[in-house]
Amino acid sequence: MKDFLVFEGISKSFGEISVVNDLNLTINQGEVFSLLGPSGCGKTTLLRICAGLEHPDRGRIILNGRDITDLPATKRPVNTVFQNYALFPHMTIRKNIAFSLTVSRTDKKTIEREVDRVLDLFQIADQAYKIPAELSGGQKQRVAIARAIINKPLLLLLDEPLAALDLKLRQKMLIELDNIHDEVGITFLYVTHDQGEAMSLSDHIAVMNGGRIEQTGTPVQIYESPKSSFTAAFIGDTNFLEGTVKSQSEDGKYSTLEINGLPDIRCYNDQPRKEKDRVFLSVRPEKIRISRHETAPKEGANVVQGIVEDLVYLGHQTKYWVRCGEWLLMAAVSHTHFMEDEKTVAKEDPLWLSWHGDDGFMLHKYREIDEALLTNPDIDVEGSADPEEET
Amino acid sequence: MKSREALLTLPSLLWLILLFLIPSLLITVISFKAVDVYGEIMKTWTLKAYGELNLGSYGPVIVRTLRLSILTTAICLLIGLPASYAMARMDWKSQQRCILLLILPFWTNFLIRIYAWKVILHPDGILKTALVFLGIVAPDTTLLYHEGTVLLVLVYAYLPFAVLPLYSAAAKFDFSLLEAGRDLGAGIWQQIFRIYLPGIRAGIVNAVLIVFIPALGSYVIPEIVGGPSSEMLGNKIAHRVFIDRNLPKAAALSSILLMFILLPTVISLFNRSGNRKEVELL
Numbered sequence: 001m002k003d004f005l006v007f008e009g010i011s012k013s014f015g016e017i018s019v020v021n022d023l024n025l026t027i028n029q030g031e032v033f034s035l036l037g038p039s040g041c042g043k044t045t046l047l048r049i050c051a052g053l054e055h056p057d058r059g060r061i062i063l064n065g066r067d068i069t070d071l072p073a074t075k076r077p078v079n080t081v082f083q084n085y086a087l088f089p090h091m092t093i094r095k096n097i098a099f100s101l102t103v104s105r106t107d108k109k110t111i112e113r114e115v116d117r118v119l120d121l122f123q124i125a126d127q128a129y130k131i132p133a134e135l136s137g138g139q140k141q142r143v144a145i146a147r148a149i150i151n152k153p154l155l156l157l158l159d160e161p162l163a164a165l166d167l168k169l170r171q172k173m174l175i176e177l178d179n180i181h182d183e184v185g186i187t188f189l190y191v192t193h194d195q196g197e198a199m200s201l202s203d204h205i206a207v208m209n210g211g212r213i214e215q216t217g218t219p220v221q222i223y224e225s226p227k228s229s230f231t232a233a234f235i236g237d238t239n240f241l242e243g244t245v246k247s248q249s250e251d252g253k254y255s256t257l258e259i260n261g262l263p264d265i266r267c268y269n270d271q272p273r274k275e276k277d278r279v280f281l282s283v284r285p286e287k288i289r290i291s292r293h294e295t296a297p298k299e300g301a302n303v304v305q306g307i308v309e310d311l312v313y314l315g316h317q318t319k320y321w322v323r324c325g326e327w328l329l330m331a332a333v334s335h336t337h338f339m340e341d342e343k344t345v346a347k348e349d350p351l352w353l354s355w356h357g358d359d360g361f362m363l364h365k366y367r368e369i370d371e372a373l374l375t376n377p378d379i380d381v382e383g384s385a386d387p388e389e390e391t
Numbered sequence: 392m393k394s395r396e397a398l399l400t401l402p403s404l405l406w407l408i409l410l411f412l413i414p415s416l417l418i419t420v421i422s423f424k425a426v427d428v429y430g431e432i433m434k435t436w437t438l439k440a441y442g443e444l445n446l447g448s449y450g451p452v453i454v455r456t457l458r459l460s461i462l463t464t465a466i467c468l469l470i471g472l473p474a475s476y477a478m479a480r481m482d483w484k485s486q487q488r489c490i491l492l493l494i495l496p497f498w499t500n501f502l503i504r505i506y507a508w509k510v511i512l513h514p515d516g517i518l519k520t521a522l523v524f525l526g527i528v529a530p531d532t533t534l535l536y537h538e539g540t541v542l543l544v545l546v547y548a549y550l551p552f553a554v555l556p557l558y559s560a561a562a563k564f565d566f567s568l569l570e571a572g573r574d575l576g577a578g579i580w581q582q583i584f585r586i587y588l589p590g591i592r593a594g595i596v597n598a599v600l601i602v603f604i605p606a607l608g609s610y611v612i613p614e615i616v617g618g619p620s621s622e623m624l625g626n627k628i629a630h631r632v633f634i635d636r637n638l639p640k641a642a643a644l645s646s647i648l649l650m651f652i653l654l655p656t657v658i659s660l661f662n663r664s665g666n667r668k669e670v671e672l673l
Contacts, residue, residue: 051574052573053573073574074576074578075576078574079574079575080571080574082567082570082571084565084567086565086567086570088568088571088585088586088589089565089568089590090590090592091589099572099575099577100576102585103572103575103577103578103581147575148574148575151575151576
């Protein structure tokens, strides 16, 4: 079902600080939808508005055709997996999971049956009589999700559910979350600042910044055709090059760009461009190939020459920062083939960079500040802060 | 490691032995001794002190002592629980200020604060005059020397002792748990009884002990603001010591008081050791 969950013109301020700003968003039934953005972008506030823990200053929330804006949290068919799990420390795992059924005064037999079912589903039956303090992070995570879905909500909200886990466990839990989603079929609204989590789990992603939606789309759309410098810089790494459109190809599919100090660059038009348009070219580092010798450019490829200014060996790839005139381009090269005795690239070496005209994309929205995201992903872009996330 | 931990408990163990166990044993021993007419304790053993405790006169005092102590504890909890909750939810600065306000009265001597109540509640005192003026009480009512007066001043004296442990438990409580409860459908009362109160259980237990035990042994408060009809066991013990010079009898009464405190504590200790988890939570 389309339009399963609809946010209509949602605004929320805490005192002077506007945290969510006239936000519109539509989520389909049964999908995993991620709200992705840096801390302070308002994503957690939006989630809390959805849970009923905050009331929006303006706007409506419609869930499954019903306006739930004024419905108290206790009555909403929406449950939350909290970032710190918020398991009740004085109750056994069984009682924690049974909580929503207990408070709704479900009969004992049904509670027992449902708790057993969920304990089995999450493979935590042997933890049932422990208390939360005796569980590992991953187990607590499972209990938190089990507790949230036992009452069969229409919508499950997940607030950075993996943030407290270490990397390996996080990857394992991601797969588990995906399986759980397939199993229970509940719509997931997933809040995260981790692009990897969002990309691997989501059907759709909304990139949030400064209380607004920057872009909505599938993971591929978000990564491959970002609409703004913020999206391009926040999701993955990229190089920004400022230039003007010099000419159009005959079929109108490609622009030729004039960029200060570089040869003409070809770029695919994701939308019609005119000559003299000022544009920002974004090229992802992994799309750039490097070569130690000047070779004849392949059809459709751009080649620029530069000097290696810095490089970092990361194991699975090496990152090169190459000075090309006034531009410093980053190229990330994966090691599909690695020979110890091969002559490696060193600092100050000349290097030829090339990328296909289809792999760059032109941005019309560009803000200087977004470039800072590339070196410091935790930067507070709008200068606004979400009081809930500050603590 | 275990023996080192045991070593660290040694000072408090010595403290307890010196200042609690030995005095308690002394009192128990004295209660079985005979006394001469001058109040000198003699070497002979006797059950006379207990035999002379007649239920007709001490029964009502014991019942009143228990009643007043239980009521004091209950009222202190009823006021202290919301107060400590409100304090814990304030910003840090306001919390500090509230704690200061709680501790401030202790800078004045306890006796003087109790006498102050006598002034306030005096037939010509400010409260009585105001209440009569407002038509709330009749001019011939006495505010002093009632059981109610004793209860009022007991609550006044022990409330800070209830609020402090309650506050320290509430300050450690993770209030996002209440939101989790709300999210899972728990209304306000269910949040309180299923999540909040169990969450600050340790603080409640401490508050009860810290109020109930001293209240049981109250002597000064009923002596100053109470009348003959509101005497507590503490007054009786004092009378036996200072007026009758009959230490064994006072010791016998004290032993009874000690039993009131020790029996429930020991029983609950045994109950708890059967339930490992609850001990861990405390």
